[in-house]
Amino acid sequence: MQLTLLQDEIRGRYDTLSKRLKQVACYILDNSNSIPFETIAIIAEKAHVPPSTLIRFANAFQFDGFNEMKQVFRQHLIEDTVSYTERARLFRRTAPKDIFAPEKPMEILNLFSTVNEVALQQLPGQINEADLCRAVELLAAANNIYIIGLRRSFSIAAYLTYALRHLERHAFLIDGLGGMFAEQLSMVRSDDVVVAISYSPYAQEVVELVSFGAKSGARQIAITDSMISPLAAFSDVCFAVREAQVDGFRSQVLSMCLSQALMLSLAVNNTHRQLTPHANTIRPLRTAK
Secondary structure, eight states, rough: OOHHHHHHHHHHHGSSOOOOHHHHHHHHHHOTGGGGSSSSHHHHHHTTTTTHHHOOOHTTOOOOOOHHHHHHHHHHHHHHHHOHHHHHHHHHHHHHTOOOOOSSHHHHHHHHHHHHEHHHHHHHHHHHHHHHHHHHHHHHHHOEEEEOOGGGGGHHHHHHHHHHHHHTOEEEEOOOGGHHHHHTTTTOTTTTEEEEEOOOOOOOOHHHHHHHHHHTTTTTEESSSSSTTTTGGGEEEEEEEEEEEEEEOOOHHEEEHHHHHHHHHHHHHHHHHHSSTTTTTTTOOOOOO
C-alpha cells in the first residue's frame, strides 16, 4: 500500500475510531517522517497510548502488526529520497534488526539474484492473459506507437522503441528533448497507441501526457506498479508489476521481461498475419469489457 492511500484511509475513517485509536491516528498523520525511526514503545509514549493500542490500530487497517504498517512509512521515505547513497543509508538505519543488510558486492549480487528469481516466478500470476492478448492486438493494429517513460522508466521505454523499430512498427520515443513533451505527442491520433511506463512516485510529465493522449482518442497501454496508479485511469490495458527491491533499490527485471514477452508476441502475431490470407487487413479490435 502507498503511504498517501493509507493516510487518506485514516482520515476517511477517523470519525469512526475509538478515542485511543484517534490519538494514534493524529500522531501518525502529523509525524509520518519520524515513524520509520521510532520504536513501538516510543511511538506509544508520544501518542499517549499503550503499545497494544498501536497493534489494534494496525489491525484495524488490515495489517498483521504495527511493524508491518511502519514499512509503508519506511518505503515512502526511501523512495522519496533522490540520492542513492542516502537511500542505502536510510534503508540500514530504519531496517528491522532481523532483516539481512548485505555489505559485500557478492552478497548484494546474490541477494538481488535471489529476490529477482522469486519475483519472476510470481510474474505470470500477476498478469491477466486476456490483457496480454489485448495489448498485442492494440500494438498490431496501431498506425503509430508512442512510448513514454522518464527517469527510472526510461530504459524500458528505450527498449520498447528499439524492439518495435526492429518489428518494422512506426514507434516514437517521447523523451521531452528541449522540453517538447507536448509537441512530440501533438500528432497522436485515434488510430495510434500510447505506451506509458511509470512507477511510484509517478512522473508528473507522464501522467499529463497520458491524459493528453486520452483526449486524442488514442488507445493506451500502461506498465506501472499498481492498479490504482494514475496511469491506470487512462489505459485500455494496465499491467501492474511488483518489482523486487534491495536496500530501497527497485529492480526492472519484471518490467523488462513483460516488455520482451509483448515484443515476441507481436513478432509471432506478425508472422501469423503474413501466413494468413488477407493478412494486410487489420482485424477490428474487440471491445474492452
